Amino acid sequence: MEIGFLGLGIMGKAMAVNLLRHGFKVTVWNRTLSKCEELAAEGASIEETPAAVIKKCKYTIAMLSDPSAALSVVFDKDGVLEVICDGKGYIDMSTVDPDTSLKISEAIEHKGGYFLEAPVSGSKKPAEDGQLVILAAGKKELYEEIIPAFDVLGKKSFYLGQVGNGAKMKLVVNMIMGSMMNAFSEGLCLADRSGLSCQTLLDVLDLGGIANPMFKMKGPTMLQSSYSPAFPLKHQQKDMRLALALGDENAVSMPVAAAANEAFKKARSLGLGDLDFSAVYEAVKVAEGSASATK
Numbered sequence: 001m002e003i004g005f006l007g008l009g010i011m012g013k014a015m016a017v018n019l020l021r022h023g024f025k026v027t028v029w030n031r032t033l034s035k036c037e038e039l040a041a042e043g044a045s046i047e048e049t050p051a052a053v054i055k056k057c058k059y060t061i062a063m064l065s066d067p068s069a070a071l072s073v074v075f076d077k078d079g080v081l082e083v084i085c086d087g088k089g090y091i092d093m094s095t096v097d098p099d100t101s102l103k104i105s106e107a108i109e110h111k112g113g114y115f116l117e118a119p120v121s122g123s124k125k126p127a128e129d130g131q132l133v134i135l136a137a138g139k140k141e142l143y144e145e146i147i148p149a150f151d152v153l154g155k156k157s158f159y160l161g162q163v164g165n166g167a168k169m170k171l172v173v174n175m176i177m178g179s180m181m182n183a184f185s186e187g188l189c190l191a192d193r194s195g196l197s198c199q200t201l202l203d204v205l206d207l208g209g210i211a212n213p214m215f216k217m218k219g220p221t222m223l224q225s226s227y228s229p230a231f232p233l234k235h236q237q238k239d240m241r242l243a244l245a246l247g248d249e250n251a252v253s254m255p256v257a258a259a260a261n262e263a264f265k266k267a268r269s270l271g272l273g274d275l276d277f278s279a280v281y282e283a284v285k286v287a288e289g290s291a292s293a294t295k
């Protein structure tokens with residue numbers, strides 16, 4: 001199967017490499033074209049525009065930062081829409097809001113193409129290991145045709161029905177994750193300020209009913225103020241913002257998520273947006289008056 005791949009950031013690169021290593025032919029494009037070279041070393045072909053990728057491949061996956069990037073790659077000059085046509089499938093795996101997905105879906109289907117949104121749960125390591133959880137919605141036929149690729153990229157794929165449902169599910173999951181990360185950061189601060197060992201707190205948490213892979217993986221690096229980005233904080237804040245907008249539309253009060261969003265915004269204002277989202281711990285420490293140097 002030949003697959004086009006647009007967007008070679010942290011996630012897109014890992015996913016495209018996985019496809020190549022499992023025998024897929026992959027043609028890549030990235031806004032910063034130089035990033036394609038690492039993929040060429042793995043056997044990928046390179047095209048210079050999204051349109052050229054679509055023209056070449058029956059199926060194209062996109063993994064882009066946010067709604068404005070997702071829209072730009074489709075609607076701007078040399079974009080997807082210029083060439084998408086009957087029989088071509090476009091699968092957007094970026095985390096965006098339902099309206100963005102719907103806008104892209106309608107434009108592509110108007111030109112005769114098929115559209116699937118398929119945001120993923122799981123970060124850099126699950127992407128490298130092919131262990132993502134795929135939240136697909138849209139054209140069912142395209143979902144069935146692209147399953148061999150999803151089976152390489154993920155450990156489980158869900159088909160959630162109409163376009164928008166994948167985006168909504170992803171935003172709900174990440175709203176919970178962002179809120180948990182804030183509660184965790186406050187807990188670490190409280191333990192520290194009240195004279196407890198944070199390492200002992202991690203050990204206690206890991207043995208109890210609220211043990212989870214995120215605390216286990218991020219806790220030790222947070223204690224070292226080490227925030228090499230797996231999931232960039234600016235993207236987590238984007239997801240909180242989009243989840244809060246979904247809450248607005250549905251009249252769901254989310255004071256915990258709103259407070260967590262404020263902490264992520266604060267972290268961005270401290271220049272931490274490109275670090276891992278666990279760097280919100282530094283913003284929480286600043287708010288509690290026990291800041292360490294931000295790294």
Ligand SMILES: NC(=O)C1=CN([C@@H]2O[C@H](COP(=O)(O)OP(=O)(O)OC[C@H]3O[C@@H](n4cnc5c(N)ncnc54)[C@H](OP(=O)(O)O)[C@@H]3O)[C@@H](O)[C@H]2O)C=CC1
Nearest residue numbers: 007008009010011031032064065069095123124230231235
């Ligand atoms: N990292 C993670 O753990 C996870 C991320 N996600 C979601 O996946 C998506 C990608 O995340 P991630 O790989 O971490 O992000 P990165 O920031 O590492 O990569 C973003 C990608 O989007 C491209 N891009 C940004 N703006 C534009 C634009 N205007 N036009 C064209 N391309 C653009 C970048 O190109 P360039 O190289 O030129 O900057 C890059 O390829 C996001 O929606 C994120 O929320 C979902 C699950 C986990």
Ligand SMILES: O=CC(=O)O
Nearest residue numbers: 120121122123231
């Ligand atoms: O979107 C981020 C993730 O870890 O999932």
